Amino acid sequence: QQQVKQSPQSLIVQKGGISIINCAYENTAFDYFPWYQQFPGKGPALLIAIRPDVSEKKEGRFTISFNKSAKQFSLHIMDSQPGDSATYFCAASLSNYQLIWGAGTKLIIKP
């Protein structure tokens, strides 16, 4: 029940296309859902986050869609660029400071 399941494991998208990464969870006590971006040799960096009382949040080319009834949330990257090539992690947070992480998606944007 503590798991966050992320898919796909890897994703190749043409430059200018839309990248979509999905996550699902079981524990309804999760109340904060961040996405992190990680480049090789670096630590993850917070990209965008959402709370379950909001169905969508947009920041520039990045959008989180949240479906509370289905217990699913997704990251959409519009107009994907080669600089977006990285590993993306979804996560879910409990009020006890613990983040539960998805397994990650390696995104490659082809020029």
Add this chain to the structure above:
Amino acid sequence: NAGVTQTPKFQVLKTGQSMTLQCAQDMNHEYMSWYRQDPGMGLRLIHYSVGAGITDQGEVPNGYNVSRSTTEDFPLRLLSAAPSQTSVYFCASSYDGRQPQHFGDGTRLSIL
């Protein structure tokens, strides 16, 4: 503007050796945490601290110790290294403790 600094960046140990991974932050964050990252598994929380003198266990604490004597520093100690502890270790800090926002660049640890 150092942020979160981890040392060393790379380390090779023999089974049974002990060592301390260092983590320091200069943002005056109360919350600090240690994660390990293994291929295909995302990040797993080892230990965390909500302030100087206060630490708690995360998801995978066995084989690791922490202490928090100052706001700035949060070292992670491997007591007796085992090959299963081969991993990349990340330290993170946060202003509000709700979620880690600032990560170091990691320590890549190999145990033979």
